[in-house]
Amino acid sequence: MAVDTALIWFRRDLRLHDNSVLVDAARAEALLPVYCFDPREYGTADFGGPDSFRYEKTGGHRAQFRRESVTDLRDSLRAAGSDLLVAHGRPETVLPALVSTTDADAVFFQTLPTSEERTTERAVTARLREEGVAVHRLWTHTLVHLADLPTPYTDIDDTFTPFRKRVESSSTTRDPLDVPTLPPLPSATSSIERATFETLPSLSTLGVEDPPVDERRSLDFDGGESAGRDRLAAYLWDRDCLRVYKETRNGLLGADYSSKFSPWLNEGCLSPRFVNVEVDRYEAERVANDSTYWLLFELLWRDFFQFQFLKHGNRFFARGGIRNRTDIEWRTDGEAETAFGRWAAGETGVPFVDAIMRELNRTGFVSNRGRQNAASFLANNLRVDWRWGAAYFETQLVDYDPCSNYGNWAYIAGVGNDSRDRYFDVVKQAKQYDEQATYVTHWLPELAALPPETVHEPWRLSPDEQTQYGVELGVDYPRPVVDVEASYEKLR
Structure with a gap:
């Protein structure tokens, strides 16, 4: 089905490389990229359920990293001839309003496995379908795609080792996708205030205190796809750390005892499939050993928990x-x-x-x-x-x-x-x-x-x-x- 005008809602997929949501959305004649700083993700909240308690959702370290990641995504989109509209509001309110402004007929976004994220997805989907807008949700953030599991996710083993063995013997990892050519912004975008393309909410606006700066830190975690790819290149190729990863991964001090890719993986600034391809290349050009395997082993642990939460839902958040x-x-x-x-x-x-x-x-x-x-x-x-x-x-x-x-x-x-x-x-x-x-x-x-x-x-x-x-x-x-x-x- 041809799409005239589309919105892409970026979530925890803040990258251009290997982004199937972006690839599919870029087939539209016009495309408006959007990111929402959802106020429910900041400030204090009730944990919910029996024996609930109050806690702070997002602290300064991650809020700053996320803000830097959104800034980097906007810069990358601009370099590719597009832009990023940044909103501070609930997606189920922001996205339908933008659909109305741009007369969009489709919205594309990443789907995630846990209850809060899926509740937001359902609210967005319900509002958009009321307006007759097509909704496209795609799975983007694991090494092994949900559709490529050897069994339905509802049947995967609850213990890691059997899961890993079945995946390694029966599943394949898809190749990363190239960055697509991006269509122009919708013409109606000119009526939207320019500030929404230029200004990101400050940490104080989000209700978050600035994080401390401590010179004893192991690494500067700068947010964004650019910094994530730089870290990957430095760890594998510049400093050749991967060959001893298994021996050093239990270290406690220093920048390179472990890969430290996790901040960029978790905000979607790095694709695990891209990491996999780089490890394969490293094995072909330098060395293949227990350490190179062990990094991919850790990515499968990450996958395991994503699928487990999809399987068990909120039971994971119960005290028992x-x-x-x-x-x-x-x-x-x-x-x-x-x-x-x-x-x-x-x-x-x-x-x-x-x-x-x-x-x-x-x-x-x-x-x-x-x-x-x-x-x-x-x-x-x-x-x-x-x-x-x-x-x-x-x-x-x-x-x-x-x-x-x-x-x-x-x-x-x-x-x-x-x-x-x-x-x-x-x-x-x-x-x-x-x-x-x-x-x-x-x-x-x-x-x-x-x-x-x-x-x-x-x-x-x-x-x-x-x-x-x-x-x-x-x-x-x-x-x-x-x-x-x-x-x-x-x-x-």
């Missing part, structure tokens, strides 16, 4: 998770709130956990190893409702993705995609992955005078040792929020 566990006694009293506050602030008195949380708060990013340990400590040692922690990560993470974030938290809390109880011995982990306490003292300089062998368990210091090293527990650094050793007894 998809396993509907009722046997865990979660603390939700005033003491739990105090413990959560100390955890969020990086003041638990357990240095490895505190360093992780302080890095998260200051930079919006922390290693996967760090995320697992911080999550395990809150959910398993403190027995604070795991969703409080997942929601806090939602606020703080520059690379937040609802499926990966809540899926991984549920997994660690024992209510998600693994029948085994998952917990981390955070002291043992600290000694294994931060043997010289370099990471901990990087983020907790108040402990820098301690010998490395004592840093991870300062509560064992005698009063004389505290005086000797100038670290008084309860004054210079907190006493533990819980008896660490005893807190493992209920888990064993």
Whole structure:
């Protein structure tokens, strides 16, 4: 069916390369690209459901990254002879109004798997169909396309390894799509205020505080397709880091211990299929080994959670998770709130956990190893409702993705995609992955005078040792929020 005038609504697909929504929309005679800063994605909100609580939806790190990504998308569209209209409003209100202004007969957009995004999609679709406008929703953000799964998504295994093996043996990854030639803007666009093409809402307008800037950060996460492709090229080709990815991925400090592609993947500035093609090229031109495979393995983990949320829906957001566990006694009293506050602030008195949380708060990013340990400590040692922690990560993470974030938290809390109880011995982990306490003292300089062998368990210091090293527990650094050793007894 020929389309005279179309709108493309960009969501978490902020790129021109390998964007099937853009390719299909570009077949129209005229095309208006649109991005909406939906006010429901910012400010405080109720988590919803039983045992609800209030939390902040999008913090400064991700809001700034997203704003930079939208700016970069607009620049790229302009370089391609088009433009981007930026609105601050609900899509189900903004898009029908623009359809009326431009007399558009079709709207194209990305479909996403979780409930909030799909609720918005349904509202948009209902409004547009009332006006007789065709709606085209496309799946764009996984390595393996939804239609190419070996079974319907409703039948995929709830454990990763069987899912991975079936996908690797039975599915293929589609080739990335080229950037299409873009049609002109609709003629009626001239009646729209030019400010909507020139001005993006500020963080303060969105109700978000500016993020802190900390020179101790591992990497500058600049938003946008251009920065994402630059990071991919630097990691693979300029610094040749991929060949040792499997050996370094559990690192804690530095720019290149891991790929750090996740912020650009999650906002759609990088296509996972494009990453896959670049890895294939790297294997052909440089080396193919466990590390090159492991990066694609991690992309399949990302896919797994996308399809899991499509399968299970809101069950993932329940305290008992998809396993509907009722046997865990979660603390939700005033003491739990105090413990959560100390955890969020990086003041638990357990240095490895505190360093992780302080890095998260200051930079919006922390290693996967760090995320697992911080999550395990809150959910398993403190027995604070795991969703409080997942929601806090939602606020703080520059690379937040609802499926990966809540899926991984549920997994660690024992209510998600693994029948085994998952917990981390955070002291043992600290000694294994931060043997010289370099990471901990990087983020907790108040402990820098301690010998490395004592840093991870300062509560064992005698009063004389505290005086000797100038670290008084309860004054210079907190006493533990819980008896660490005893807190493992209920888990064993």
